[in-house]
Amino acid sequence: MCGIVGLFLKKEELRPQLGEMLTDMLITMTDRGPDSAGIAIYGDEAGGLKMTVQSDTPAVAFAGLDAALTEVLGGAVSMKVIDTHAVLTLPEGSEAAARAFLKARGIRIMGTGASMEIFKEVGLPKDVAARFGIRAMGGSHGIGHTRMATESAVTTLGAHPFSTGDDQCLVHNGSLSNHNQMRRVLTEKGFAPQTQNDTEVAACYISSRLAEGANLGEALEGTLEDLDGFFTFVVGTKNGFGVVRDPVACKPAVMAETEDYVAFGSEYRAFAKLPGIDTARVWEPEPATVYFWER
CATH class of the missing domain: 3.60.20.10 (Aminohydrolase, N-terminal nucleophile (Ntn) domain)
Incomplete structure (x- = not known):
């Protein structure tokens, strides 16, 4: 329904x-x-690409994630954790590399954009x-x-x-x-x-x-x-x-x-x-x- x-x-x-x-x-x-x-x-808008991600084990999955992404992407990454989701702000042009990194860690991507954030459970x-x-x-x-x-x-x-x-x-x-x-x-x-x-x-x-x-x-x-x-x-x-x-x-x-x-x-x-x-x-x-x- x-x-x-x-x-x-x-x-x-x-x-x-x-x-x-x-x-x-x-x-x-x-x-x-x-x-x-x-x-x-x-x-x-966050001044970069927003990416909302989700994990069933957020305490483990999100620990140090912003620092790890900053190193991999070669630009500053900020992270706001909200329960099982986190909103990442990524450097422009880094989406493909970020997706590959997150997929390898088993972290799900809920959505991306300049202003959109998605929360669902x-x-x-x-x-x-x-x-x-x-x-x-x-x-x-x-x-x-x-x-x-x-x-x-x-x-x-x-x-x-x-x-x-x-x-x-x-x-x-x-x-x-x-x-x-x-x-x-x-x-x-x-x-x-x-x-x-x-x-x-x-x-x-x-x-x-x-x-x-x-x-x-x-x-x-x-x-x-x-x-x-x-x-x-x-x-x-x-x-x-x-x-x-x-x-x-x-x-x-x-x-x-x-x-x-x-x-x-x-x-x-x-x-x-x-x-x-x-x-x-x-x-x-x-x-x-x-x-x-x-x-």
């Missing part, structure tokens, strides 16, 4: 409240998917959000997901959001019927999914279209032609977020917009604690229609 939330803030003064608002929205969607949860936060949204201190995080926009596993195992890597490109991630409610076929096509293009989750296939598809020069709206339109199944996708990028539903609109979705923000939720109750929701323009996204907001 799964629950999705998204929030795009129009006003700079609201940035400190992003984590608080997103957390409340996601917790409200808990009964749509209690298996795992995750949130992508688009916050301040098995468990209820309230517990996952508390572990990572999401309420205290600020930023311009973010998306979140609480999962009911149907297509793959309940694992950290199977949790959403899926990130397959810098500052780009995707959450999904639904199921794709042609994901194995698309997996082969995308692998040939150099965008090979790393898990068995069909949602990662959709994320790789978006990344491939963006790499080909499409903008976010065009990439989302492409899903309607090339991906078969029933789905609602919410995609985050460095500049904003977008929404698209399949032509039948099988999965529930609702949006709200005020002068301060644009919000997405699988159900209206996700908006209950948002400021000014009583005067917001609220609507159900049309089937096979792309909506996106960018700075």
Whole structure:
């Protein structure tokens, strides 16, 4: 079933409240998917490449990791450890070498980008959000997901959001019927999914279209032609977020917009604690229609 939330803030003064608002929205969607949860936060740029990583044994995996990477990469690396995740800031041009080093150590990469940080784990949204201190995080926009596993195992890597490109991630409610076929096509293009989750296939598809020069709206339109199944996708990028539903609109979705923000939720109750929701323009996204907001 799964629950999705998204929030795009129009006003700079609201940035400190992003984590608080997103957390409340996601917790409200808990009964749509209690298996795992995750949130992508688009916050301040760090002056280098951000890489969010994860380990089941963080005390061991992250001990001295910044110093070891600094030596290997030949440039200063900073590290912020948050529970089972760590946010690394790497020198420009060092991503490939960093990936190889981390893979050799068995450390998983959750996402990369100038501003995006991704935090996801098995468990209820309230517990996952508390572990990572999401309420205290600020930023311009973010998306979140609480999962009911149907297509793959309940694992950290199977949790959403899926990130397959810098500052780009995707959450999904639904199921794709042609994901194995698309997996082969995308692998040939150099965008090979790393898990068995069909949602990662959709994320790789978006990344491939963006790499080909499409903008976010065009990439989302492409899903309607090339991906078969029933789905609602919410995609985050460095500049904003977008929404698209399949032509039948099988999965529930609702949006709200005020002068301060644009919000997405699988159900209206996700908006209950948002400021000014009583005067917001609220609507159900049309089937096979792309909506996106960018700075």
